[in-house]
Amino acid sequence: MDMNELYEQRIRRFDDVMNRKLPDRVPVVPNMNTWMYQFAGISVKKAFTEDADEIFRAAKYMTEQIPMDALMSTSNTVPLNLAKKVGEGIYTCSDNGVQIKGSGGHLMEPEEYGLLAEDPMKFFANVLIPRKFEIFRGASTEKKAEIIKQAYADNQAFIKYNQGPNGRIEKELGMPLIVRGTNFLSPDIVLDYLRDFVGISLDVRRHSQQLLEACLSLYDYIMEMFNDTATPPDRKVLFSPLHLPTYLRPRDFARLYLPFMKKYLEEMAVKRGYSIYFFMENNWMPYLDLLKELPENTKFVGLFETGNIDDLAEIKRRLGSRIIVMGGMSVDTLRFGTKDEVIDSAKKCLDLLAPDGGYIFSTDKTLMTMNDGTPENVIAACEYVTENGKY
Amino acid sequence: MINFEELAQAMGDLDEDTMLKLLDQVTAEGKEAADQAMAACQKGMDTVGELFEQGEYFVGDLIYAGELMTQAAGILKDALAAGESTESTGTKVILCTVKNDLHDIGKNIVKAMMEANGFEVIDLGIDTAPETIVEAVKTHQIKILLLSGVLTLAIDSMKETVDALKAAGLEDVKVLIGGAPVSENARNVTGADEWAQSPQKTIQVCKAWANL
Numbered sequence: 001m002d003m004n005e006l007y008e009q010r011i012r013r014f015d016d017v018m019n020r021k022l023p024d025r026v027p028v029v030p031n032m033n034t035w036m037y038q039f040a041g042i043s044v045k046k047a048f049t050e051d052a053d054e055i056f057r058a059a060k061y062m063t064e065q066i067p068m069d070a071l072m073s074t075s076n077t078v079p080l081n082l083a084k085k086v087g088e089g090i091y092t093c094s095d096n097g098v099q100i101k102g103s104g105g106h107l108m109e110p111e112e113y114g115l116l117a118e119d120p121m122k123f124f125a126n127v128l129i130p131r132k133f134e135i136f137r138g139a140s141t142e143k144k145a146e147i148i149k150q151a152y153a154d155n156q157a158f159i160k161y162n163q164g165p166n167g168r169i170e171k172e173l174g175m176p177l178i179v180r181g182t183n184f185l186s187p188d189i190v191l192d193y194l195r196d197f198v199g200i201s202l203d204v205r206r207h208s209q210q211l212l213e214a215c216l217s218l219y220d221y222i223m224e225m226f227n228d229t230a231t232p233p234d235r236k237v238l239f240s241p242l243h244l245p246t247y248l249r250p251r252d253f254a255r256l257y258l259p260f261m262k263k264y265l266e267e268m269a270v271k272r273g274y275s276i277y278f279f280m281e282n283n284w285m286p287y288l289d290l291l292k293e294l295p296e297n298t299k300f301v302g303l304f305e306t307g308n309i310d311d312l313a314e315i316k317r318r319l320g321s322r323i324i325v326m327g328g329m330s331v332d333t334l335r336f337g338t339k340d341e342v343i344d345s346a347k348k349c350l351d352l353l354a355p356d357g358g359y360i361f362s363t364d365k366t367l368m369t370m371n372d373g374t375p376e377n378v379i380a381a382c383e384y385v386t387e388n389g390k391y
Numbered sequence: 392m393i394n395f396e397e398l399a400q401a402m403g404d405l406d407e408d409t410m411l412k413l414l415d416q417v418t419a420e421g422k423e424a425a426d427q428a429m430a431a432c433q434k435g436m437d438t439v440g441e442l443f444e445q446g447e448y449f450v451g452d453l454i455y456a457g458e459l460m461t462q463a464a465g466i467l468k469d470a471l472a473a474g475e476s477t478e479s480t481g482t483k484v485i486l487c488t489v490k491n492d493l494h495d496i497g498k499n500i501v502k503a504m505m506e507a508n509g510f511e512v513i514d515l516g517i518d519t520a521p522e523t524i525v526e527a528v529k530t531h532q533i534k535i536l537l538l539s540g541v542l543t544l545a546i547d548s549m550k551e552t553v554d555a556l557k558a559a560g561l562e563d564v565k566v567l568i569g570g571a572p573v574s575e576n577a578r579n580v581t582g583a584d585e586w587a588q589s590p591q592k593t594i595q596v597c598k599a600w601a602n603l
Contacts, residue, residue, distance in 0.1 A: 138447035336576035
């Protein structure tokens with residue numbers, strides 16, 4: 001088949017589900033991360049930092065053997081060279097993948113929430129950046145401008161580095177790359193980069209009002225930055241990993257996090273017509289009733305990090321008009337299960353989750369290393385759904 | 392007279408203000424009251440663990456509880472040290488995040504809750520190589536080893552660690568693996584004795600192992 005046609009056929013499946021139409025069959029979009037490189041015997045470090053062709057080679061090797069309808073991305077999402085020059089940051093990259101260092105995200109104290117709320121840009125520029133990156137401390141204005149110029153150039157180079165393989169994956173392999181951009185909801189920025197786990201857990205109890213006000217301010221600042229990029233709404237998605245929610249009690253979630261999900265979906269999905277993809281990390285079962293506050297019939301897909309297919313069926317039953325459910329295949333089964341067990345599980349996904357559409361087959365966790373699924377099992381799961389998921 | 396029941400309750404409810412007020416009174420009363428206060432806090436911490444098991448509390452609450460325990464120990468430190476030392480009789484365990492994994496939140500929660508339950512926890516940190524662990528097990532004559540990890544890569548390192556223990560003739564050391572990727576399957580593959588995804592189960596298993 002012509003690659004353009006193949007691309008169109010694949011992205012249409014995704015498109016149809018997002019637009020709440022019935023596709024020809026259940027789309028197969030494994031939650032693929034750096035597993036792809038290991039499967040192809042390619043060093044992640046080399047592919048991400050030295051030779052962009054390796055990205056294409058990994059995608060080609062994998063998609064020729066495993067039937068799927070889209071890749072979320074090639075997983076090269078952190079400009080490591082930029083980070084290295086200004087001072088590493090919290091990411092480390094090896095042949096196996098990219099990791100965030102635990103407890104590396106503590107940058108400010110709760111007493112500073114007021115300053116963050118007052119003027120996020122000023123606080124980031126004048127306080128947080130010099131605190132995080134030593135290179136700015138005591139530097140002259142000219143020197144700082146030079147560092148920023150260089151960082152900007154490095155970021156552009158990073159974008160260009162990825163454009164090559166990304167374009168080829170879509171054109172030469174007919175494989176859609178679905179994620180157009182990544183936005184973080186503001187409480188997750190506070191968690192990941194400013195206060196870390198321990199800090200924010202204490203703030204939820206001790207400084208919840210200040211935390212909320214800072215997050216509101218930060219939210220507006222993020223939206224302002226997003227508007228500047230003029231990303232068009234198209235057939236792709238804006239991605240957000242939701243980190244904080246399930247560490248909170250439902251009542252704290254309702255007050256400190258849910259408003260941001262709601263605001264973001266109302267603005268981006270309802271008003272502006274973007275497709276939104278949230279990675280719903282961890283166990284969402286205690287929060288389902290609260291999610292009824294989210295708008296209905298939007299292009300919003302949630303990938304739930306659970307291999308419990310019965311739970312997913314309940315999520316679909318209770319929230320199907322609000323959330324397009326993605327997931328179902330447990331990586332524990334993909335790694336340890338027999339082929340028959342994998343197929344049983346894929347069949348259960350189709351039986352319980354596929355009826356009437358609104359479902360995308362995927363894995364419950366990101367496939368980062370070969371430990372997250374044997375090739376035989378990943379192939380068996382994807383083949384089963386492509387063959388049996390027809391409507 | 393300090394109401395230790397109320398203190399245990401405050402800890403269980405994660406009611407910081409009441410807890411601090413009561414602890415303040417304790418410091419004025421000396422060593423015996425301090426011992427009782429620590430026991431009350433530990434009792435409260437048990438309640439926290441139970442409420443987490445029951446789905447009433449969430450991970451953020453465990454982190455907060457750990458912080459409150461640390462605070463309590465800090466406040467009572469002088470009073471506890473004032474009298475005759477009643478020498479910790481706690482069973483020693485080693486806890487760490489395994490090689491190639493840099494995550495520490497789960498490990499730190501388990502540490503706080505194990506300590507609250509009277510265990511003496513030797514924390515080897517993150518990204519800990521099997522040989523480092525074996526060395527520490529020998530040095531401290533440890534019989535209980537807790538291995539933590541978030542990535543599925545950690546399962547390989549857990550297996551390497553169990554293998555290294557066996558190779559060093561330390562078969563009698565009990566090993567529990569914990570964290571997001573562990574399961575009965577993972578326990579089987581690694582050769583560990585037990586697995587847990589909650590601190591409460593970890594504590595129960597360790598208590599059984601230590602004959603507490």
